[in-house]
Amino acid sequence: MKRKATINDVAKAAGVSKGLVSFAFNDRPGVSPDTRDRILTVARELDYRPSLSARSLSTRTSYAFGLVIARDPEILGADPFFPSFIAGVERVLLQEGRALVLSVVADEQHEATVYRTLTADARVDGVFITDLRHDDSRIPLLRELGMPAVTLGRPEGSHAGDPDAFPAVSLDDTPGIVAAAQHLIDLGHRRIAHVIGPRRMLHATRRNAAFAATLEAAGLPADLVIETDFTAAQGASATETLLDLAEPPTAVVYGNDPMAIAGIGVAHERGLRLPDDLSITGFDDSELARYVYPALTSVRTDPLAWGEAAAHALLRLTTTGVAADIDLEPARVITRASTGPVRA
Amino acid sequence: MKRKATINDVAKAAGVSKGLVSFAFNDRPGVSPDTRDRILTVARELDYRPSLSARSLSTRTSYAFGLVIARDPEILGADPFFPSFIAGVERVLLQEGRALVLSVVADEQHEATVYRTLTADARVDGVFITDLRHDDSRIPLLRELGMPAVTLGRPEGSHAGDPDAFPAVSLDDTPGIVAAAQHLIDLGHRRIAHVIGPRRMLHATRRNAAFAATLEAAGLPADLVIETDFTAAQGASATETLLDLAEPPTAVVYGNDPMAIAGIGVAHERGLRLPDDLSITGFDDSELARYVYPALTSVRTDPLAWGEAAAHALLRLTTTGVAADIDLEPARVITRASTGPVRA
DNA sequence: GGGGGGATCTAAACCGGTATAGCTTTGGCC
DNA sequence: GGCCAAAGCTATACCGGTTTAGATCCCCCC
Numbered sequence: 001m002k003r004k005a006t007i008n009d010v011a012k013a014a015g016v017s018k019g020l021v022s023f024a025f026n027d028r029p030g031v032s033p034d035t036r037d038r039i040l041t042v043a044r045e046l047d048y049r050p051s052l053s054a055r056s057l058s059t060r061t062s063y064a065f066g067l068v069i070a071r072d073p074e075i076l077g078a079d080p081f082f083p084s085f086i087a088g089v090e091r092v093l094l095q096e097g098r099a100l101v102l103s104v105v106a107d108e109q110h111e112a113t114v115y116r117t118l119t120a121d122a123r124v125d126g127v128f129i130t131d132l133r134h135d136d137s138r139i140p141l142l143r144e145l146g147m148p149a150v151t152l153g154r155p156e157g158s159h160a161g162d163p164d165a166f167p168a169v170s171l172d173d174t175p176g177i178v179a180a181a182q183h184l185i186d187l188g189h190r191r192i193a194h195v196i197g198p199r200r201m202l203h204a205t206r207r208n209a210a211f212a213a214t215l216e217a218a219g220l221p222a223d224l225v226i227e228t229d230f231t232a233a234q235g236a237s238a239t240e241t242l243l244d245l246a247e248p249p250t251a252v253v254y255g256n257d258p259m260a261i262a263g264i265g266v267a268h269e270r271g272l273r274l275p276d277d278l279s280i281t282g283f284d285d286s287e288l289a290r291y292v293y294p295a296l297t298s299v300r301t302d303p304l305a306w307g308e309a310a311a312h313a314l315l316r317l318t319t320t321g322v323a324a325d326i327d328l329e330p331a332r333v334i335t336r337a338s339t340g341p342v343r344a
Numbered sequence: 345m346k347r348k349a350t351i352n353d354v355a356k357a358a359g360v361s362k363g364l365v366s367f368a369f370n371d372r373p374g375v376s377p378d379t380r381d382r383i384l385t386v387a388r389e390l391d392y393r394p395s396l397s398a399r400s401l402s403t404r405t406s407y408a409f410g411l412v413i414a415r416d417p418e419i420l421g422a423d424p425f426f427p428s429f430i431a432g433v434e435r436v437l438l439q440e441g442r443a444l445v446l447s448v449v450a451d452e453q454h455e456a457t458v459y460r461t462l463t464a465d466a467r468v469d470g471v472f473i474t475d476l477r478h479d480d481s482r483i484p485l486l487r488e489l490g491m492p493a494v495t496l497g498r499p500e501g502s503h504a505g506d507p508d509a510f511p512a513v514s515l516d517d518t519p520g521i522v523a524a525a526q527h528l529i530d531l532g533h534r535r536i537a538h539v540i541g542p543r544r545m546l547h548a549t550r551r552n553a554a555f556a557a558t559l560e561a562a563g564l565p566a567d568l569v570i571e572t573d574f575t576a577a578q579g580a581s582a583t584e585t586l587l588d589l590a591e592p593p594t595a596v597v598y599g600n601d602p603m604a605i606a607g608i609g610v611a612h613e614r615g616l617r618l619p620d621d622l623s624i625t626g627f628d629d630s631e632l633a634r635y636v637y638p639a640l641t642s643v644r645t646d647p648l649a650w651g652e653a654a655a656h657a658l659l660r661l662t663t664t665g666v667a668a669d670i671d672l673e674p675a676r677v678i679t680r681a682s683t684g685p686v687r688a
Numbered sequence: 689g690g691g692g693g694g695a696t697c698t699a700a701a702c703c704g705g706t707a708t709a710g711c712t713t714t715g716g717c718c
Numbered sequence: 719g720g721c722c723a724a725a726g727c728t729a730t731a732c733c734g735g736t737t738t739a740g741a742t743c744c745c746c747c748c
Contacts, residue, residue: 004464006734017698022736030696052465053400054734057703062397064445064467073431073648074631080421087417087448094447094458099467101408102446103438104431114438120348121396123408123443232635261605262635269637287418291576291606292636293613304417350704361728366706374726398704401733 005046014042025050056122064099065089065314066124070111070131073104075230078258080286081303082130088307089128096315112141119145125318128152128310129166132202139166150314150323152306153202160325167323169310173203173283174210176299176331177253180281181214183297183333184251188342189279193224193249195238195259204255207283211253224249228259235259239266243278250342251279257286260296264338275340285334294337301331349390358386369394400466408443409433409658410468414455414475417448419574422602424630425647426474432651433472440659456485463489469662472496472654473510476546483510494658494667496650497546504669511667513654517547517627518554520643520675521597524625525558527641527677528595532686533623537568537593539582539603548599551627555597568593572603579603583610587622594686595623601630604640608682619684629678638681645675 011018023031024039103114126148142149149166158165194211197204212222228234254260260282267278274294285300309326317323355362367375368383447458462468470492486493493510502509538555541548556566572578598604604626611622618638629644653670661667
């Protein structure tokens with residue numbers, strides 16, 4: 001196994017100083033076209049690749065981005081968002097010679113430790129902030145640490161184009177929820193429940209606000225709201241609670257597909273017929289949604305595109321120092337057999 | 345924002361040479377207890393942390409491990425294995441000051457490129473090999489690249505304790521499949537189908553061999569085997585195919601939970617009653633299994649423990665140069681309502 | 689012919705650690 | 719007292735890049 005060629009080998013072979021090789025490799029002015037060609041040719045012949053760690057030491061740059069996920073692995077396992085999001089991120093980073101450092105932690109206590117460690121070790125040049133929360137502690141923390149970041153969605157209290165805020169890459173999910181609710185209203189439903197994710201998560205309350213506004217615009221009360229932790233278990237028990245009501249809903253909107261599928265399970269367990277006795281919608285449009293019985297009406301987002309956009313934004317932010325906010329195609333509802341007209 | 349303290353600052357403040365500080369920090373002999381204490385105290389006061397990139401450059405070590413997943417994001421999103429596995433890995437690495445570099449690629453072509461890049465950039469000190477395949481190209485590739493690795497399960501053709509092979513961390517899944525098949529046989533089923541994952545994956549054929557052996561030991565044919573790509577879509581279409589047979593099976597064993605749940609969907613779509621008309625089992629025992637209707641009998645493994653064990657093994661391999669094979673608690677079947685006696 | 693001035697290039701410092709050769713100091717032993 | 723070895727420590731090279739100060743050269747122009 002031959003030793004890897006270094007910049008010194010290239011410099012020697014090309015008969016120039018190593019500084020000049022560095023210049024040539026970084027497209028900096030002050031290298032004559034002839035010399036540049038010669039250097040690059042020699043480098044190719046020697047199969048030279050600049051050493052990442054040497055570069056990191058010299059430039060204080062790690063050429064990697066971080067993603068810290070604070071979720072229980074059980075929930076993550078059923079969640080189609082992250083794999084697709086990561087695949088999208090990866091697609092961009094691979095080409096740019098960047099790597100993705102992933103951390104999965106159970107609670108938000110460890111989360112802060114991980115961010116501090118990533119920063120202290122200069123392990124990453126920037127991070128993605130997913131699952132924004134109310135009064136999100138990560139924002140001031142990363143500010144304090146001086147770690148660049150991109151948020152998925154806009155944090156509370158930050159207005160579009162705020163120059164002090166981290167760049168936000170947003171995919172508006174409210175049109176999807178509004179469409180789902182309106183779809184149910186159009187089918188004649190008058191009592192529609194909403195089983196949402198944890199309230200401390202921004203998207204849970206934002207979606208619920210959109211849901212409530214849609215119902216109220218139709219003159220309906222939006223009082224049947226149950227908060228869960230996004231697990232199928234809590235989706236199931238929320239459904240039990242709803243169906244046990246004196247006046248149970250005729251339709252339930254769930255915050256994710258696993259909860260909706262668990263809701264279908266509970267309804268079937270009770271001998272209800274879907275969608276005749278109960279209409280159900282999910283969120284995320286996971287692959288499974290199409291194949292459960294009845295096929296699940298769900299709200300589709302595009303996590304892959306989200307990942308790509310976020311990666312581009314973070315790349316721009318860390319290289320140029322600024323990055324504009326990005327708005328992606330909003331979520332939309334995919335109608336399937338789990339929703340139908342309310343029984344006469 | 346004050347500049348981070350370096351080893352030189354500590355050396356100066358403690359009145360010693362920087363070499364000695366390095367020695368003190370790496371618990372090497374040749375430092376008197378008094379001096380060591382003084383150095384460590386001063387370091388704490390200055391909030392000194394050794395620079396990762398400087399260390400990397402000097403030691404040719406990245407203090408990170410890699411995980412390359414070659415799966416379609418759609419499938420990954422429904423798969424409970426990886427999030428839990430990663431959480432297990434992480435739990436070990438965090439304490440050891442290591443990071444996890446993740447790559448999700450769509451096909452096995454890109455896979456090789458990613459491994460080459462990770463190696464050329466010395467981005468990681470070792471990798472985890474999951475989803476072993478027949479004649480797995482990653483093994484010779486990583487050998488050639490000189491990249492340490494740990495395999496999940498033992499590769500083909502390598503015997504226990506092979507000193508030339510990568511350390512294997514195994515969780516035997518055959519007892520789970522055998523138990524599932526036997527469970528169905530005990531319930532009186534005589535025509536049992538197996539919907540398996542891609543045949544090029546080692547675990548798919550291994551599980552099918554265990555399945556076939558169990559049926560044959562009971563004097564039953566094991567001829568109903570359908571290969572899929574692990575998607576719910578193909579799980580559904582395999583189920584269609586089976587139910588369209590002149591003599592359809594009375595029970596189906598699926599290679600993962602999403603396919604089994606899709607199978608339930610197809611059966612319900614056709615008006616079959618479960619488990620009276622058809623018994624169904626899954627694999628992985630995802631959280632959702634318990635909450636679908638009927639609750640899904642599934643085979644449970646422990647991906648979290650698998651991740652921890654694999655991380656420990658890779659840590660040992662990269663630091664000491666050797667690591668013993670590890671065998672974890674085998675998989676077992678969790679019986680639920682989706683399996684029942686065959687109809688008289 | 690001499691004096692800018694820009695382009696091209698070199699030498700050397702620097703990033704922050706690790707590793708090694710060698711210098712003191714101390715203590716044991718004859 | 720003298721010799722030797724081990725312990726404790728320093729000085730310095732080294733890892734492989736980037737960056738800066740300054741040297742050299744060439745061309746143009748007065």
